[in-house]
Amino acid sequence: MQFLIIGGTRFVGRHIAQSAVDRGHEVTVFHRGKTGSEILPEAEHLLGDRDSELELLRNRSWDATIDTCAYVPRQVNELADALGDRGGRQAFISTVSVYAEPIPADASEDAPLATLEDPDTEEVTEHTYGGLKVACEVAVRERYREPLIIRPTYVIGPNDYTHRFTYWIERIAAGGRVIVPDVQDYGIQFIDVRDQGRWVVELLEAGTSGTFHTVSPAPPFTFADMVDTIATAVAPEGTQIEWVDPAFLVANDVDDSDLPLWVPTDSTDPGISCNPSRAIANGMKTRPLSESVRETLEHELKDPTPNPGNTGWSREKEAEMLAKWDARSAR
Numbered sequence: 251m252q253f254l255i256i257g258g259t260r261f262v263g264r265h266i267a268q269s270a271v272d273r274g275h276e277v278t279v280f281h282r283g284k285t286g287s288e289i290l291p292e293a294e295h296l297l298g299d300r301d302s303e304l305e306l307l308r309n310r311s312w313d314a315t316i317d318t319c320a321y322v323p324r325q326v327n328e329l330a331d332a333l334g335d336r337g338g339r340q341a342f343i344s345t346v347s348v349y350a351e352p353i354p355a356d357a358s359e360d361a362p363l364a365t366l367e368d369p370d371t372e373e374v375t376e377h378t379y380g381g382l383k384v385a386c387e388v389a390v391r392e393r394y395r396e397p398l399i400i401r402p403t404y405v406i407g408p409n410d411y412t413h414r415f416t417y418w419i420e421r422i423a424a425g426g427r428v429i430v431p432d433v434q435d436y437g438i439q440f441i442d443v444r445d446q447g448r449w450v451v452e453l454l455e456a457g458t459s460g461t462f463h464t465v466s467p468a469p470p471f472t473f474a475d476m477v478d479t480i481a482t483a484v485a486p487e488g489t490q491i492e493w494v495d496p497a498f499l500v501a502n503d504v505d506d507s508d509l510p511l512w513v514p515t516d517s518t519d520p521g522i523s524c525n526p527s528r529a530i531a532n533g534m535k536t537r538p539l540s541e542s543v544r545e546t547l548e549h550e551l552k553d554p555t556p557n558p559g560n561t562g563w564s565r566e567k568e569a570e571m572l573a574k575w576d577a578r579s580a581r
Contacts, residue, residue: 258281262318265407321374323382356469366382419550437470
């Protein structure tokens with residue numbers, strides 16, 4: 251098959267593209283050339299900005315198109331205008347953030363969706379991100395016949411530029427006393443980027459359409475389970491997990507850039523609990539989380555992924571917070 255991948259060089263798209271190449275397909279990646287121009291030598295690289303240079307796609311045809319980076323419906327519609335009926339089967343990478351909060355326990359793909367206060371906005375914020383992705387999904391269904399829509403939770407694995415899950419792997423692997431926000435019952439789920447990439451390609455090969463969660467493990471899975479899984483996989487002997495009161499952390503200006511995957515504004519948030527049974531019934535296979543932990547650490551030790559957002563705090567700041575925590579507890 252001939253695959254066109256919009257945004258195929260950074261993380262999610264990179265591993266979809268790699269999977270397609272590995273499975274013997276012809277792959278074209280359309281990207282701005284800001285990341286990953288040196289990777290995927292087996293693929294054709296078309297350099298352009300999707301917001302202004304989609305004419306590069308005209309007069310070309312593909313068997314399948316995978317859009318990994320549309321954040322507003324205008325982008326979906328502009329891509330559809332540029333491709334016409336020449337893009338083949340369509341896949342759109344969405345997110346479980348499309349659901350209205352709080353997400354119901356064990357939510358199916360039919361759970362209530364988020365809405366936008368301003369349906370014309372194109373400003374992507376933590377408040378509009380989910381609603382804009384809903385609007386993108388609506389546009390995808392309007393413009394394409396029987397599309398494939400993928401809703402991942404936190405995507406993890408090698409080359410993760412967000413560094414959110416990677417922070418916890420590297421920090422726990424370093425040992426010592428590790429500050430962890432005491433939100434042990436917070437629901438959380440992951441998908442290894444390699445498992446998702448392989449399965450998306452398999453679905454397009456099979457001509458499968460529909461909307462699917464890419465989440466693993468199945469709920470219930472909690473923040474405490476995550477920490478325990480990482481510690482069991484990579485923590486050196488003597489590592490001490492220090493569960494710290496979220497109110498204390500908030501009072502000391504600690505946020506989710508310091509300690510990722512935590513919701514500091516609401517310790518009662520139930521978190522993510524999406525049901526993957528529809529995806530599993532359609533062939534999705536995922537590796538154990540412990541395997542993702544070990545392999546991600548191995549990759550980062552050999553070839554560290556840049557952390558442009560500086561996710562996670564320094565050991566010095568953590569030591570200062572531990573001293574404050576100890577002083578508070580000693581009173």
